[in-house]
Amino acid sequence: MKKLFTTLSNIWKIEDLRVRILNTLLFLLIYRIGSFIVLPGVSPVALQNQEKEGLLGLLNMFAGGSFSRASIFALGVMPYISASIVVQLLGIAIPYFQKMQKEGESGRKKLSQLTRYLTVIITLVQATAYARTQIEPDARFMPDPWFTISSMVILTAGTLFVMWLGEKITDKGIGNGISLIIMAGIIAQLPSGLMSEFQSRIGGNGGIIAFTVELIALFFVVVFTILIVQGVRKIPVQYAKKIVGNKQYGGVRQYIPLKVNAAGVMPIIFAQAIMFIPLSVGQFFPNAQGSFLTALSNYTSWQYNLIFALLIIAFTFFYTAITVNPVQMSDDMKKNGGFIPGVKPGATTGEYIDAVISKITLPGSVFLAIIAILPSLASILGVNTNFAHFYGGTSLLILVGVVLDTLQQIESHLLMRHYDGLMKTGRLKGRTAVSSGAAGPVI
Template sequence: MKEFIQTLKNIWNLKELREKILYTLGMILVYRFASYISLPAINMAQVGSLLEQYQHNGGSKQGAGLLGLLSSFTGGAFSRASIMALGIMPYISASIIVQLMGMAVPYLQKLQKDGESGRNTLNQITRWLTIAVCLVQAPFYLGTITSVFIPYAQFQSAYYVEPTSFMFWFPSVVILVAGSLFAMWLGEKITDKGIGNGISILIMVGILAGFPGAFIQEVSTQTGKGGAGAIMILIEVLLWILVILLAVVLSVAVRKIPIQYVSRAHARGGGNRMSQGARQWIPLKVNAAGVMPIIFAQALMFVPGLLTKLDETNTFLAGFKNVFSWQYNMLFAILIVIFSFFYTAITIPVNQIADDLKRNGGLIPKVRPGKETSDYLDDILSKITLPGAIFLSIFAILPALVRGSIVQTDGFALFFGGTSLLIMVGVVLDTVQQINTYLLNHHYDGLMQSKLSRTPNK
């Protein structure tokens, strides 16, 4: 505890790091404040009570889980009909599209290799594509809240303007697009002037915003009539901590491939001989794809739910609208395993790694440089990706496994694994690593300055 307090003091004493953290916190406050501003045409007070009625409606339980999942990524802005209802997710969708297109479009492939200028152009393309995604998602969102959650025919008091009119749709679409672009701008500013990855931090903040309410609701359910009591709350908290620790292990687990670098030294007579150099490692992550397979799979999982409109009497298809059903989670787990291999294959170029090793005089012991090294790395990567993908899929469907058997409420169950927990763990680890880097650089600079100050003048 004493070392932790000392670390906090070191962070505060380092001016640059302190300013970055305060700047990040300021941007987060702006984002959270904006998420409580409702669309001008909607009565915010009425929307809150109506959505609560909808979520507790016995005939709408299948859609409630899906609504809770969507709302969790925006910190509740989705369910509050906020100007930030779309959140940062359109930017994430645009980034995924650009990344996938980079595999097939030569122009994008060239930009990926052009260094800083290429990245800037790709960022600009992603921003324009974000606007296009928003223009598609905003009308769908407005259509959903006006036809399902707060239909005008039953709840006219929830609207200041009739939702079928041009004066409702045009300003609302413009405001939703602007809100998503504002969230994107906040994320980029955090990345540039703050600490950590701004986009990921905004997603994590949105997820964490719903945690206190979900936990309080779970406590109320367990300690109320028919609940298991306070001892069950303690068991849930201990289990949740264990799941977090396992998620951390999955995020940092690596397979180290030993690399031996050789150097050339001139022997007598002008010849060359090989001498051993430094031994290093290639760290291949067990979960190299991170949370991206879950995000890809999550994006596709909304498609089966839309198919229920073709046949609303089909109970099998209806299960895909419920994030806790066995149909939903079985398909979800299969897609995660598939996307884990797919994303790992496109993000870890084993051929390029093998070529770089050969060019720099590096080799894997007992493996020939070149194609044999590439095949060896590909074989190792395939072997460690399979268990990583399986564990990732288990984490993703864990909320459905604990819902009902251990956890009694939907909101708190979503924090037991799934996209929410893995995003939080990944963002926290990345942010802590950046803070540690600043601290190490600070101590290193101070050590060099003290040595220089003790060096006598010649």
């Protein structure tokens, strides 16, 4: 406990770090205040009983409750995330975008600008759909055409402002701004979810013992998720000795850290996008909605969870294959005079790394699928829907990843100024500390 207070006081002593943390808190406060400002022409009273469930409830969690409140930030940063994913996939499939990715800083600026333009287009489409389908007519004060147009403009401006806040947090604050905004929205739903679950249990649905068991289970799920996020397989690399003048370079053994879950949260996001299709088909074609299609629209059904888990496993292998390049890693190692003991340099090294990645990706994908379906299993076991989302899925992975990443950056500031880190033994390994050689999306 004494070391904790000492570390906190050291954080406050570093002026640059203190200013960055205060800036981050200020920008997050602005975002949370904006999430309670309702769109013009909407009655807040009429929206109080409109709860979002299922997949829409998950989107509402990412937006910090703004989605159900018809806030000016109702769409949050999800259009920006969608645009980032599209641009990244274009960089994999189209040579023109691949060339821009290899142009260094100028290429990154062009891709960033393209992502912003694509964000505007996606937001305009989503804002129109949101104004027409997600806000009930009895909650509106304005005629339908004017309401749709004004809401489209305001929601687009709100998303762009949130995107600007995220960039300012990354530039002037600590951590990744977009990820922190998503995390703030998720954490904002935790007190209400925890309170509703507590009231439900105390009201006779299991009592305080059941509530305590749920908290213990949640603790172990978080620990399990941290192990998956932080798990790495180290491949030893030996570098040849070089003598330049009177100095010797190389001759040391290092490691290539291959992450057990190199794909991060992206397979769950891709799988959830696919699972939105049955829900959309059911809304547009009610007559074509059979029993199987209805089951796929219900995230607690076994059909939904089975297909969802299989999609996550498949997307984990797919995303790992397109982001981790064993051949490039082998070539870079060979250029720098490195080799894996017992393995020939060149193509054989690439095949060896690829085999190791395949072996660790299988258990990683299975564990990721288990984490993804835990919220639905918790709902089936009687946990309140708002609280069940914290038992796994995208929300928990984002929380764990962002917290570890932010703590790792804070520790880097402390160690640079010769202070003790946050941990008594060892160092935190955030997502930026363990890299497989490929940049991923902002989440």
